[in-house]
Amino acid sequence: MKKIALSLIVVVTMASCNSLKSANTSNIAEAATLLSSLSSNSTLQQISTLFNLLDSDKNNAISSTEAIGTVADNFKVLDTDNNSNLNLSELQGLLGLLK
Numbered sequence: 409m410k411k412i413a414l415s416l417i418v419v420v421t422m423a424s425c426n427s428l429k430s431a432n433t434s435n436i437a438e439a440a441t442l443l444s445s446l447s448s449n450s451t452l453q454q455i456s457t458l459f460n461l462l463d464s465d466k467n468n469a470i471s472s473t474e475a476i477g478t479v480a481d482n483f484k485v486l487d488t489d490n491n492s493n494l495n496l497s498e499l500q501g502l503l504g505l506l507k
Contacts, residue, residue: 435461436476443477448507452500459496469493478502 439461446454462470462479471493475483479494479502486494486501 432464435464440476443479446478446502446506448503450503450506452503455500455502456496459494459499469495470499478505 439458442454442458442461446458458479459470462474462476464474465471470479472480472483475494479486479499482502482505483494485505486498488498488501
C-alpha cells in the first residue's frame with residue numbers, strides 16, 4: 409500500500425512539473441513572437457505584456473536569465489539603475505532602442 413501511495417505521489421508531482429515547464433515554454437514563445445513584432449510605433453501596453461511574459465518568477469522584475477532577444481542584448485543599457493534587474497519603466501526604454 410505504501411508503494412502504491414508513493415508511486416501516485418511521484419506521478420502527480422512529475423505531472424505538475426511538466427505542466428509548469430510547458431507553460432513557461434509557452435510564455436517564452438509568446439514573448440519571442442511579441443518581441444519580434446515590436447517597432448518604434450509599439451505601445452506601452454505591448455511592452456507591459458512583454459514584461460509579464462518575461463517575468464517568469466513573477467517578482468515584478470526581469471533578471472538577465474529571464475531576458476531574451478533584444479532585451480538580453482541590451483540588458484545593461486536598459487538597466488539604468490544598475491541593479492541587475494529590469495522593472496517595467498526600464499523595459500519601456502526598449503521602444504527608444506527600436507527607432
